[in-house]
Amino acid sequence: MMLEKVVLAIITTRKEKVSGSTSVFVCDTTEEMEAVAANLEAILDGIAHALSKELYIIVKH
Amino acid sequence: MNEYTYPILLGILVGTSVRMFMLRTDDRQYPTYLHGKIIHVSLGFIAAALGTIAVPSIMEKEFTAVTFLALAASQFREVRNMERNTLSEMDAFELVPRGNTYIEGIAIAFESRNYLVIFTSFSVTLAYLAFNIWAGVGVAIACFLLCAKYMSGFKLEDIVEIDKSPLHFEGAGLYVDNIYIMNIGLPERQEEILKYGMGFILTPKHFKVRSTIANLGQRQAILHDVSVSLGVFRDSGTPALVPLIKRDLNDGRIGVFILPQLQDPDRAKQVIANVPVLENAIKKPAKRYGGRNV
Numbered sequence: 590m591m592l593e594k595v596v597l598a599i600i601t602t603r604k605e606k607v608s609g610s611t612s613v614f615v616c617d618t619t620e621e622m623e624a625v626a627a628n629l630e631a632i633l634d635g636i637a638h639a640l641s642k643e644l645y646i647i648v649k650h
Numbered sequence: 651m652n653e654y655t656y657p658i659l660l661g662i663l664v665g666t667s668v669r670m671f672m673l674r675t676d677d678r679q680y681p682t683y684l685h686g687k688i689i690h691v692s693l694g695f696i697a698a699a700l701g702t703i704a705v706p707s708i709m710e711k712e713f714t715a716v717t718f719l720a721l722a723a724s725q726f727r728e729v730r731n732m733e734r735n736t737l738s739e740m741d742a743f744e745l746v747p748r749g750n751t752y753i754e755g756i757a758i759a760f761e762s763r764n765y766l767v768i769f770t771s772f773s774v775t776l777a778y779l780a781f782n783i784w785a786g787v788g789v790a791i792a793c794f795l796l797c798a799k800y801m802s803g804f805k806l807e808d809i810v811e812i813d814k815s816p817l818h819f820e821g822a823g824l825y826v827d828n829i830y831i832m833n834i835g836l837p838e839r840q841e842e843i844l845k846y847g848m849g850f851i852l853t854p855k856h857f858k859v860r861s862t863i864a865n866l867g868q869r870q871a872i873l874h875d876v877s878v879s880l881g882v883f884r885d886s887g888t889p890a891l892v893p894l895i896k897r898d899l900n901d902g903r904i905g906v907f908i909l910p911q912l913q914d915p916d917r918a919k920q921v922i923a924n925v926p927v928l929e930n931a932i933k934k935p936a937k938r939y940g941g942r943n944v
Contacts (some may be wrong), residue, residue, distance in 0.1 A: 627836050636890045639822035639835035646835075650889060 592649045600626045600645040607644070611649045619643075654706040657778040658788065661705070664790040665698025666691065667802065671794065672763050672801055680807030690760070692747040695731060697764040701771030705779060710869030722768060730761040742805060745884055749866020749921050755928045766797055783810070804932075807923035809859040810852040814915050815818035817849045818906065827851050827906030840889045843909070846883040848918055858935050860902035865931035869895040872906060872925050879921045 599607050600614045600622050609614055614629070616622040619642070625643040628636040635647040700722045705892055713783035736759040741747045748756075778786030808814075810833030815827045818842055822926050824831040854860045862868060873893045884891040894906045897932040910918055 615756060623836060623838070627838060630836065630890065631887060634887055636832075637835035637839070640835040 594648050595649045597649055598618075598629050598647040599633050600647070601631065602643045654779070656783070657775045658702050658706065660778055660783070660786050661697045661702030661771040661775035662695065664774045664786075664793070665701055665767045666695045668770045668793060668797055669694025669697070669763065669767045671740070672766070672797060672828050676758065677883060693764060694767050695725075697726070697767040698730050698771040705775040709779065722764075722877035725746045726764040729764060730757045733760045745882050745886075746872070746874050747870065748874045749867050749870030751865065751928050752871040752931050753940045754930055755926070758929065765799040770797070773795060776778075786788075789928050802920075802926065803929065805923060806852070806863075806925045806927060806928040807858070809927060810863060811856055812919050813853070814919065814920055815849045815905070817847050819844070824907065826896075826905035826907055827903075830902070831894050831896050831907045834890055836890070842883075842891065846909050846911075846913070848910060848913075848915060850908070850919065850922060851924070852904045852906060854902050858933075861933045861935065862896055862927060862931050863873075863904055864902065865928070868915045868928050868931035869904065870921060871928055873908065875917060875925045876908050876921050877911065880908075880918055882916070883909040883911055884899075937942055 596611050597614055598612045598614060600616060602616050602619060602622055604613070604615045614625050616625055622643075623647060626647065629647050630637045631636075633647050633649065635649040637645050637647055639645055670691055673687060673694075700718055704716060704719060707713075734753060737748065737753040737756060738750070741749075741753065754773060757915050770790070773793060774786050777789040818825055819834070822833045822835050822840075824834050824840075824843060829851070834843060850865060873895060877893060882893065885895075891909055893906075895904050895906050897904050906922065908918065
C-alpha cells in the first residue's frame with residue numbers, strides 16, 4: 590500500500606503541544622530533536638517539515 | 651524487374667531515410683541506444699514500403715490495396731501504445747520522472763512520424779511514376795525540408811523569459827523570489843539546498859501562455875530535462891531533495907527550483923530554454939475571444 594500525504598511521526602520538545610494517534614518523539618533539546626528528525630526522515634522516507642521551532646513532523650509525500 | 655521496380659526502390663529508400671533523419675537523438679531523448687533505433691528504423695521501412703506500394707497498386711486498378719493503409723494505421727497506433735507502455739514502466743525508476751504528459755507527447759511523435767514516412771514514400775513514388783526520376787528526387791528533397799521544419803515544435807524560450815533568481819529561506823519555507831516552494835525543516839537539508847540548489851523564474855511573454863506553463867506535465871518536463879542534462883543532487887530515500895516548480899497565482903510566473911550536479915547557471919538556463927512546449931499542454935485561450943489577445 591502506498592501512503593501519500595500522511596504524517597508519519599511528530600518530533601517535539603514540548604509534549605503538551607501535541608496529541609493524537611501519530612507516533613510522538615519527545616526530545617529534551619533542539620539539537621536532539623533535529624538529530625531524531627534527520628534519522629526518521631531517512632528511515633521513513635518522508636520529509637521533515639518544521640511547523641515551529643519546537644515541532645517537526647515527518648510527512649510522506 | 652518491371653517498370654515499377656525503380657520507383658518502388660526510390661520510395662522505400664527515401665521513406666526509410668526520412669525516418670532515420672527524424673530519429674536524431676540527444677541525451678534527453680528516447681531511444682538513446684541501438685536496439686530501440688533498430689525497432690524504429692524497421693517500422694519506418696515497413697511504413698515506407700506501404701506508402702510506396704499503394705501507388706503502383708492504384709495504377710494497376712487494384713483499389714483494394716488501399717485497405718493496406720488502414721492496416722498500417724492500426725499497426726502504428728500500436729507503436730504509440732508500445733512507446734507509452736515502455737516509457738511509463740521506466741518512468742517509475744527515474745530519479746526525476748518524465749511525467750505522463752511528456753510520455754504521451756513522445757508516443758504521439760513516434761506514431762505521427764511513421765505517417766510522415768508513408769506520405770513521403772507515397773509522394774516520391776507518385777512523382778517518379780507520373781513524371782520522371784528527377785521529379786521524384788525533387789519531391790524527396792521537399793519532404794526532407796518539410797520534415798525538418800515541422801519535426802520540432804515550439805521551445806520554452808519562445809513563450810517565456812528565463813531569469814536566475816537566488817534561493818532563500820524564510821523560517822523553514824524555501825522561496826524562489828517570492829514564490830513559495832516547500833517547507834524544509836532540518837537545518838542540515840537547508841544548507842544542502844542553498845549550496846546545491848538553483849532557482850529560476852519563468853515569466854510568460856503573453857497572457858495566453860500562462861495556462862501552458864502552469865500545466866503540471868509541462869512543469870515536470872522542465873524538471874526532467876534539467877535533471878537529465880545537468881545531473882541531479884538526490885537519491886532514493888532523500889525525498890526532501892526534490893526539484894520542484896510552483897506557480898505565482900497573481901501573475902502566472904513559475905518558480906523553478908532545481909538541484910543540478912553541474913553548477914553552471916548559464917547551461918541550466920540554456921537547457922530550460924530548449925525544453926519543448928508539450929503539445930498536450932498548449933492551450934489557445936485567445937481563440938475563444940475571436941483571436942483577440944486578452
